[in-house]
Amino acid sequence: xxxxxxxxxxxxxxxxxxxxxxxxxxxxxxxxxxxxxxxxxxxxxxxxxxxxxxxxxxxxxxxxxxxxxxxxxxxxxxxxxxxxxxxxxxxxxxxxxxxxxxxxxxxxxxxxxxxxxxxxxxxxxxxxxxxxxxxxxxxxxxxxxxxxxxxxxxxxxxxxxxxxxxxxxxxxxxxxxxxxxxxxxxxxxxxxxxxxxxxxxxxxxxxxxxxxxxxxxxxxxxxxxxxxxxxxxxxxxxxxxxxxxxxxxxxxxxxxxxxxxxxxxxxxxxxxxxxxxxxxxxxxxxxxxxxxxxxxxx
Amino acid sequence: xxxxxxxxxxxxxxxxxxxxxxxxxxxxxxxxxxxxxxxxxxxxxxxxxxxxxxxxxxxxxxxxxxxxxxxxxxxxxxxxxxxxxxxxxxxxxxxxxxxxxxxxxxxxxxxxxxxxxxxxxxxxxxxxxxxxxxxxxxxxxxxxxxxxxxxxxxxxxxxxxxxxxxxxxxxxxxxxxxxxxxxxxxxxxxxxxxxxxxxxxxxxxxxxxxxxxxxxxxxxxxxxxxxxxxxxxxxxxxxxxxxxxxxxxxxxxxxxxxxxxxxxxxxxxxxxxxxxxxxxxxxxxxxxxxxxxxxxxxxxxxxxxxxxxxxxxxxxxxxxxxxxxxxxxxxxxxxxxxxxxxxxxxxxxxxxxxxxxxxxxxxxxxxxxxxxxxxxxxxxxxxxxxxxxxxxxxxxxxxxxxxxxxxxxxxxxxxxxxxxxxxxxxxxxxxxxxxxxxxxxxxxxxxxxxxxxxxxxxxxxxxxxxxxxxxxxxxxxxxxxxxxxxxxxxxxxxxxxxxxxxxxx
Numbered sequence: 046x047x048x049x050x051x052x053x054x055x056x057x058x059x060x061x062x063x064x065x066x067x068x069x070x071x072x073x074x075x076x077x078x079x080x081x082x083x084x085x086x087x088x089x090x091x092x093x094x095x096x097x098x099x100x101x102x103x104x105x106x107x108x109x110x111x112x113x114x115x116x117x118x119x120x121x122x123x124x125x126x127x128x129x130x131x132x133x134x135x136x137x138x139x140x141x142x143x144x145x146x147x148x149x150x151x152x153x154x155x156x157x158x159x160x161x162x163x164x165x166x167x168x169x170x171x172x173x174x175x176x177x178x179x180x181x182x183x184x185x186x187x188x189x190x191x192x193x194x195x196x197x198x199x200x201x202x203x204x205x206x207x208x209x210x211x212x213x214x215x216x217x218x219x220x221x222x223x224x225x226x227x228x229x230x231x232x233x234x235x236x237x238x239x240x241x242x243x244x245x246x247x248x249x250x251x252x253x254x255x256x257x258x259x260x261x262x263x264x265x266x267x268x269x270x271x272x273x274x275x276x277x278x279x280x281x282x283x284x285x286x287x288x289x290x291x292x293x294x295x296x297x298x299x300x301x302x303x304x305x306x307x308x309x310x311x312x313x314x315x316x317x318x319x320x321x322x323x324x325x326x327x328x329x330x331x332x333x334x335x336x337x338x339x340x341x342x343x
Numbered sequence: 344x345x346x347x348x349x350x351x352x353x354x355x356x357x358x359x360x361x362x363x364x365x366x367x368x369x370x371x372x373x374x375x376x377x378x379x380x381x382x383x384x385x386x387x388x389x390x391x392x393x394x395x396x397x398x399x400x401x402x403x404x405x406x407x408x409x410x411x412x413x414x415x416x417x418x419x420x421x422x423x424x425x426x427x428x429x430x431x432x433x434x435x436x437x438x439x440x441x442x443x444x445x446x447x448x449x450x451x452x453x454x455x456x457x458x459x460x461x462x463x464x465x466x467x468x469x470x471x472x473x474x475x476x477x478x479x480x481x482x483x484x485x486x487x488x489x490x491x492x493x494x495x496x497x498x499x500x501x502x503x504x505x506x507x508x509x510x511x512x513x514x515x516x517x518x519x520x521x522x523x524x525x526x527x528x529x530x531x532x533x534x535x536x537x538x539x540x541x542x543x544x545x546x547x548x549x550x551x552x553x554x555x556x557x558x559x560x561x562x563x564x565x566x567x568x569x570x571x572x573x574x575x576x577x578x579x580x581x582x583x584x585x586x587x588x589x590x591x592x593x594x595x596x597x598x599x600x601x602x603x604x605x606x607x608x609x610x611x612x613x614x615x616x617x618x619x620x621x622x623x624x625x626x627x628x629x630x631x632x633x634x635x636x637x638x639x640x641x642x643x644x645x646x647x648x649x650x651x652x653x654x655x656x657x658x659x660x661x662x663x664x665x666x667x668x669x670x671x672x673x674x675x676x677x678x679x680x681x682x683x684x685x686x687x688x689x690x691x692x693x694x695x696x697x698x699x700x701x702x703x704x705x706x707x708x709x710x711x712x713x714x715x716x717x718x719x720x721x722x723x724x725x726x727x728x729x730x731x732x733x734x735x736x737x738x739x740x741x742x743x744x745x746x747x748x749x750x751x752x753x754x755x756x757x758x759x760x761x762x763x764x765x766x767x768x769x770x771x772x773x774x775x776x777x778x779x780x781x782x783x784x785x786x787x788x789x790x791x792x793x794x795x796x797x798x799x800x801x802x803x804x805x806x807x808x809x810x811x812x813x814x815x816x817x818x819x820x821x822x823x824x825x826x827x828x829x830x831x832x833x834x835x836x837x838x839x840x841x842x843x844x845x846x847x848x
Contacts, residue, residue: 323500
């Protein structure tokens with residue numbers, strides 16, 4: 046499967062250096078994550094997507110059909126909204142209505158745990174849903190931990206996101222028996238299939254929330270959605286200063302940064318893939334990773 | 344489509360369900376588990392009533408200005424590079440989805456759970472043009488193999504045991520699979536993985552759509568919705584037109600209410616916010632993304648003071664788990680995509696055919712447990728009464744019941760008639776009274792006396808004793824407040840003029 050070529054258009058923008066120059070502090074979370082940390086490479090590449098539908102190969106007939114559909118849809122939009130307004134018995138609302146209650150109650154916004162409490166609660170929540178979690182002193186220790194597990198499990202293929210923090214883990218040297226791939230680092234690899242055959246995926250969290258035991262990962266050219274989804278075992282590195290308390294700490298900044306700053310996928314992960322669909326019997330690892338390690342760094 | 348469709352009424356379908364011992368046990372066990380999970384999760388979180396009210400207010404506001412918020416969502420989704428379509432009717436949505444599938448020369452569509460697509464019977468339509476539509480939620484996959492409809496919004500295959508599931512999956516595998524949950528789930532993981540990678544189109548529903556950013560949000564535990572929105576080159580999202588909330592800030596409230604109410608979780612294992620197709624340099628995510636906004640009867644509730652709040656529903660299933668009727672008869676007895684209290688109201692409301700579905704409004708004890716459980720406080724028990732009233736008003740009531748009610752009104756409207764009737768009754772009941780009770784299951788008493796006992800008429804009724812009672816209490820009887828007395832007299836006068844109607848609905 047790995048020989049299936051990806052569309053040529055994607056090949057150009059793979060490297061790690063070019064898109065990472067512009068760090069946008071406001072997108073990171075929680076406030077503790079310093080702006081200088083290079084986790085916000087998304088903005089540089091989002092502009093291209095606003096104009097059209099990704100990088101589908103230019104098929105003129107298909108493009109013409111899409112344009113036709115769009116014309117019809119824009120006309121229909123007017124009658125559809127007019128119909129709704131008529132049913133609601135008011136004129137079309139074109140000015141933003143005042144929203145009497147927005148978001149969480151005030152008492153909730155004031156709620157916060159100390160950094161130590163956050164770590165403790167996060168780990169308790171993560172374990173309660175069948176996840177594994179450890180606290181490690183630094184990235185070196187995290188690298189050693191992953192290498193040990195990889196050896197234990199006999200991992201053959203590891204895929205990691207293309208981020209400098211993960212490069213410093215030195216997995217290539219530490220796990221010699223495994224092939225370590227860096228997401229989207231080579232235009233000729235069918236990366237989705239690569240992630241699907243991987244035993245281990247390694248990602249760096251963009252944020253984490255203790256109250257629900259949740260990790261936030263944002264997609265980017267160097268950060269595939271597949272890496273946190275397709276491998277059998279997943280390691281998520283959480284720098285301790287990115288661990289907040291409430292979900293809102295990750296959501297409110299998404300509103301504030303605005304539509305154009307959002308990547309294609311923001312994923313909130315709260316443990317291993319699971320299902321109780323067969324006789325209410327809990328099964329772990331139904332479609333996504335069944336073994337998920339949250340490593341809190343620092 | 345399946346066996347339960349053939350039976351005409353809820354009563355017949357329920358008998359089918361009640362006879363299936365496993366189903367009854369499984370439904371009870373599951374709903375019990377979910378209900379307790381919800382109770383614990385909401386209690387543990389604290390201030391539940393305040394969160395509920397918050398959720399209700401956000402939904403009320405959005406629906407009251409749906410033209411604004413939906414329009415904003417559409418504009419933003421387009422700016423994100425999404426192709427947006429509108430469907431007034433289910434058929435329109437199906438036609439658009441099929442059009443896209445044909446344009447893409449699709450052979451396979453992988454789907455994550457979507458109640459809207461169930462509502463549209465889309466899989467059937469796709470099969471008609473030679474496109475294989477595969478449900479990838481474990482429970483949905485199982486019932487698709489069995490050729491059935493979901494029996495619960497959250498756990499669609501609760502009516503199947505693992506031996507039945509092993510049989511179904513063994514057929515797919517071409518070898519005998521052990522009836523072991525881990526083995527069965529492992530087989531589905533492997534099987535569907537191939538399907539995700541070869542599928543041309545991924546199809547999803549939508550839990551919430553964020554108006555201000557044009558994003559769509561999915562809640563799930565298995566990861567199949569993430570697969571469907573990550574791996575195939577084309578993504579189609581079917582979205583009920585009412586799924587909108589204004590902002591991600593509001594999503595915090597919904598994310599607090601939905602998982603706790605549905606499964607008792609603090610948050611589902613995955614919550615994904617998808618904003619447009621993949622960016623040019625991304626190596627995964629769909630290249631082309633479509634969102635089909637579906638009305639299909641929803642706008643009928645807009646502007647209807649009795650039913651507009653139905654659109655606030657966030658599809659958590661808490662009302663099913665709380666409902667004493669659902670817990671006994673299960674989802675299939677409702678005979679439609681949506682079951683339980685929400686289904687009893689939503690199905691006739693969406694279809695505008697009250698007559699056809701009237702009996703499911705009667706499959707409720709009006710106890711109000713559904714309202715208590717609802718995270719956005721939809722007054723479902725009130726709506727069930729409105730439905731029953733509309734059924735009668737549109738002339739779809741039962742003729743015998745209507746005649747009976749008229750007779751009862753005539754009898755109790757006149758003291759002479761009442762007196763005469765009681766006298767006849769006291770004589771007549773001698774035939775059936777045994778030890779002060781009536782247990783016969785003959786005639787009009789059959790339904791009641793099957794599970795209960797009718798008390799006999801007393802030898803001396805309250806009416807008979809009235810004269811003596813009045814003498815005894817004499818002048819000590821408390822006087823009615825003058826304004827209340829006036830009001831009562833007014834009502835009596837009006838009733839006499841209006842000709843004995845039984846209520847000002």
